[in-house]
Amino acid sequence: MLLLGAVRIFEPVNGYQIRRELTSWQVDRWANVNPGSIYGGLATLARQGHLLRHDLVDGGREVSVYELTDSGREELDRLVAAGLQAVELYDRSAFMVAFSLLPSVMTTEQARRSLVVRRVALEQTMAEFAEIKMRSEAVPPHVVRSALLWYDVTVAELAWLREVIDDLAAGRFPTADTDWGWLPPPDDPGWQMNADRERYRSMLGR
């Protein structure tokens, strides 16, 4: 999801640019973004038909530049929707990736629908955990504690999620079909990539 999302935002783009960008987002702290993973993942996605790979020569040097295919765009949409909806017990990283890609790939209505699915899922699993508290004699005490942590944390996430859904419905949240109302500061490293991107585009005849 992260690779497809990065290609989506920066295409046409090479592996090193993605690596640099993800590192600057500090994504490397919690996601697998070793160089090997990035280049391997890009190759796999190309093999699966989600990316198109162009081997260019740029300044006397070979560069592999990637673009999304239609299938890749669909896959990304699916992955982001799934990441927003799925409730994992202890690992929110897929949700965080999906949420950070949300403004670039989803319309307000798509986002709202996925987040409502998540809200319902959270409410349901919360009911299950409430049950564990009830029959707490049948379960070791530290397991009950674990359930309590999940419960408390989920209450907090639910409150946050309700607010996001409200803001989304009220148009207070940027998505692909609304105005961002935000521009990166002029010293943002993203600007450095624009020159490369434009050069790659013209080489590909865009």
Place this chain on the structure above:
Amino acid sequence: MLLLGAVRIFEPVNGYQIRRELTSWQVDRWANVNPGSIYGGLATLARQGHLLRHDLVDGGREVSVYELTDSGREELDRLVAAGLQAVELYDRSAFMVAFSLLPSVMTTEQARRSLVVRRVALEQTMAEFAEIKMRSEAVPPHVVRSALLWYDVTVAELAWLREVIDDLAAGRFPTADTDWGWLPPPDDPGWQMNADRERYRSMLGR
């Protein structure tokens, strides 16, 4: 950590027993407990000297049975302490594994010390996130939202953690050096493993 912990609790034990046990804990929902991972992981830990492997013949059938070494016990202690202390942004699973192993490997005082380290770490990173809210103009709005989620969730975890630490200090929490005050119900599948364990023990001359 999970493998060492499981061996610690059930040793001498074979791979299939661990697989069955972890599945019954529903750990397989959020941890990598495919058969291949388990057998591969046990082999790796044996190669590293943390486990001792005995190839027994049980009922005309070959079985590989594992026990912890001293080095394995030390490694487990280290891993559990690290898992309790380390604050990962979006992935609590290492903490949950460590927390679930806490009662079998740590004394009350060891546990309290590790959890206090965690509390301090949580308080510190919360301060960092409060800063992000301050300079929120320099950051895209959905990134601010992500930070808010982390903040809210961490407030909840901190409240939970303070309670656990209090209970630990007051002796209201079972650890390796205190009475459990809890026994599994008589139909617990854990009892089924005792026969195998005893047989393995006698085969190994214990």
Place this chain on the structure above:
DNA sequence: TTGACTATGTTCAACATTGACTACAGGCAG
């Protein structure tokens, strides 16, 4: 006692991940 099914215990080839390492271009101090 046959045959069908489930439970036990494990293997392995395909696939993915890791991170140290290679290679080279450009800048720049001496």
Place this chain on the structure above:
DNA sequence: CTGCCTGTAGTCAATGTTGAACATAGTCAA
């Protein structure tokens, strides 16, 4: 113009992970 450093772009052998498949033992109805 030499040598050294930094930044760019990527490779690869070692290691880890996956899950379908294997082999055998027990169970139980027909």
